[in-house]
Amino acid sequence: MKELINFMQSGWGRVLRVVLGLVLVYVGWVVLGGTVGIIVAIVGLLPIVMGIWGPCLLGFVFKPASA
Numbered sequence: 732m733k734e735l736i737n738f739m740q741s742g743w744g745r746v747l748r749v750v751l752g753l754v755l756v757y758v759g760w761v762v763l764g765g766t767v768g769i770i771v772a773i774v775g776l777l778p779i780v781m782g783i784w785g786p787c788l789l790g791f792v793f794k795p796a797s798a
Contacts, residue, residue: 732793739787748782751775 738744755775759768781788 732789736787736790736793739789740785744787745782745785748778748787752777752779752782 739748752775755778756772759771759773759775762768763771777788
């Protein structure tokens with residue numbers, strides 16, 4: 732899991748998150764439409780914001796417990 736988090740926090744991982752978020756927004760807005768499409772598009776904003784901001788959400792969820 733640590734390798735995945737490290738990759739997602741790298742430059743290419745950030746680009747990947749933004750691209751996947753844009754795909755989710757497109758699919759929700761254009762392909763699905765309606766209420767479900769709006770929900771998918773809103774969920775797609777999360778990887779875009781996190782990709783621009785930098786940290787990976789998985790890093791927050793699976794943060795190692797401090798001793």
